[in-house]
Amino acid sequence: MGRTPCCSKEGLQRGPWTTIEDTLLIQYIQSHGEGHWMSLPKKAGLLRCGKSCRLRWMNYLRPGIKRGNITPDEEDLIVRLHSLLGNRWSLIAGRLPGRTDNEIKNYWNTNRSKRLNNAGSTERGVSSVEGQLKKDDRGCVAKVKVHQPKAIRVSANSIIRNNNILAELGHHDAEVSNDLHDHKHFGEALVCENVMDFDVFIQGYEEYQQQLLKADQDLDGVHLDSFVDSLLI
DNA sequence: AAGTTCGACAACCGCGGTTCA
DNA sequence: CTGAACCGCGGTTGTCGAACT
Numbered sequence: 568m569g570r571t572p573c574c575s576k577e578g579l580q581r582g583p584w585t586t587i588e589d590t591l592l593i594q595y596i597q598s599h600g601e602g603h604w605m606s607l608p609k610k611a612g613l614l615r616c617g618k619s620c621r622l623r624w625m626n627y628l629r630p631g632i633k634r635g636n637i638t639p640d641e642e643d644l645i646v647r648l649h650s651l652l653g654n655r656w657s658l659i660a661g662r663l664p665g666r667t668d669n670e671i672k673n674y675w676n677t678n679r680s681k682r683l684n685n686a687g688s689t690e691r692g693v694s695s696v697e698g699q700l701k702k703d704d705r706g707c708v709a710k711v712k713v714h715q716p717k718a719i720r721v722s723a724n725s726i727i728r729n730n731n732i733l734a735e736l737g738h739h740d741a742e743v744s745n746d747l748h749d750h751k752h753f754g755e756a757l758v759c760e761n762v763m764d765f766d767v768f769i770q771g772y773e774e775y776q777q778q779l780l781k782a783d784q785d786l787d788g789v790h791l792d793s794f795v796d797s798l799l800i
Numbered sequence: 801a802a803g804t805t806c807g808a809c810a811a812c813c814g815c816g817g818t819t820c821a
Numbered sequence: 822c823t824g825a826a827c828c829g830c831g832g833t834t835g836t837c838g839a840a841c842t
Contacts, residue, residue, distance in 0.1 A: 605827065657830060673809050
């Protein structure tokens with residue numbers, strides 16, 4: 568049996584939001600709070616799908632949303648995080664205060680064409696899963712669409728499951744020490760669970776350590792747990 | 801000046817995970 | 822325990838203005 572549609576599309580407003588609709592949504596959420604998106608439109612007097620309301624709020628109306636151009640620093644961070652996390656926009660957005668997953672996704676997709684045109688250049692951090700250029704019979708360069716495997720969410724349960732695997736690997740208390748050997752065990756666990764590519768994991772962790780070193784923090788107390796936690800919002 | 805192409809981004813869609821009755 | 826509803830995510834499409842021919 569299939570799922571029922573999230574909402575009836577009949578009689579619902581679509582397309583760009585008007586100022587009045589924005590105002591109604593803001594006023595309702597300010598007085599009733601977020602959540603219950605399915606019933607929100609009716610209560611707020613909006614002729615919109617609940618998902619549409621949620622999207623509008625999350626991406627544009629929510630307080631603290633940063634508008635405007637992506638700064639070079641943000642761009643660098645996006646590139647680095649994308650090389651580490653892939654197309655997990657919500658995770659990447661979580662590392663960029665005020666930026667939304669939709670904004671970052673749009674930014675990446677519109678700039679990806681530029682990257683493709685610059686393929687072969689030495690731009691840092693371009694993911695290996697990006698589209699590739701291929702020469703046709705006439706030697707012309709054509710874009711080749713590369714279908715990326717669907718992203719796998721790293722949930723708290725994933726970590727718990729992996730901790731169990733760690734126990735099997737000899738970490739009975741699931742505590743991960745700070746040497747690379749143990750990191751590799753943890754990485755193997757993640758890879759076994761298809762959570763992430765092992766090499767990407769190690770690369771990401773090493774970057775994480777570098778960040779900590781830059782921040783002049785004491786690494787003695789740093790455990791892999793905090794790294795994984797850092798990947799979670 | 802008119803038509804076309806391109807880039808940016810807002811919005812929609814479908815799917816999978818989670819929650820709850 | 823089961824299934825429907827809810828929620829959040831990533832992929833894709835639609836729209837509009839700017840740049841170009």
